[in-house]
Amino acid sequence: MDAVIPTEIGLPTIRTEAGWQDDANAELGRNLDWADEVRETASIRMADYQQRAATHYNRKARPRSFKSGTLVxxxxxxxxxxxxxxxxxxxxxxxxxxxxxxxxxxxxLQKLDGTPLLRPWNVSNLKQYYQ
Incomplete structure (x- = not known):
């Protein structure tokens, strides 16, 4: 015995297709209305994450600075x-x-005998010299 599917269930009609299209357009309109809200929520979440990551990094980071006459x-x-x-x-x-x-x-910088080096150096490439 073979199973027979009724035509209104098996094949979509123009009437059901138009109803699905209207539902899809309404859903697209709702999604477009929510897009700004979702974007704003994502930017707030991203700013919070960046702030927490910076706080975590800066907790133990110590800025370095040298005075004139310091050995490095x-x-x-x-x-x-x-x-x-x-x-x-x-x-x-x-x-x-x-x-x-x-x-x-x-x-x-300058050497110990007083001759200057050709260019300046960033603090990330220097460290204090302890005698």
């Missing part, structure tokens, strides 16, 4: 390294004396 070590980069130094070279070189600080937070 300078980080060694690929372009400042001696040729052929190899894997076991020093990561820091110096000590250098902080000669002056600029407004942007860069530090002008």
């Amino acid at each position: 070590l300078r980080k060694v980069f690929e372009n400042t390294v001696e040729t052929g130094a190899g894997k076991f070279q020093a990561n820091w070189e110096g000590p250098y004396v902080v000669s002056k600080t600029s407004e942007s937070g860069a530090y002008h």
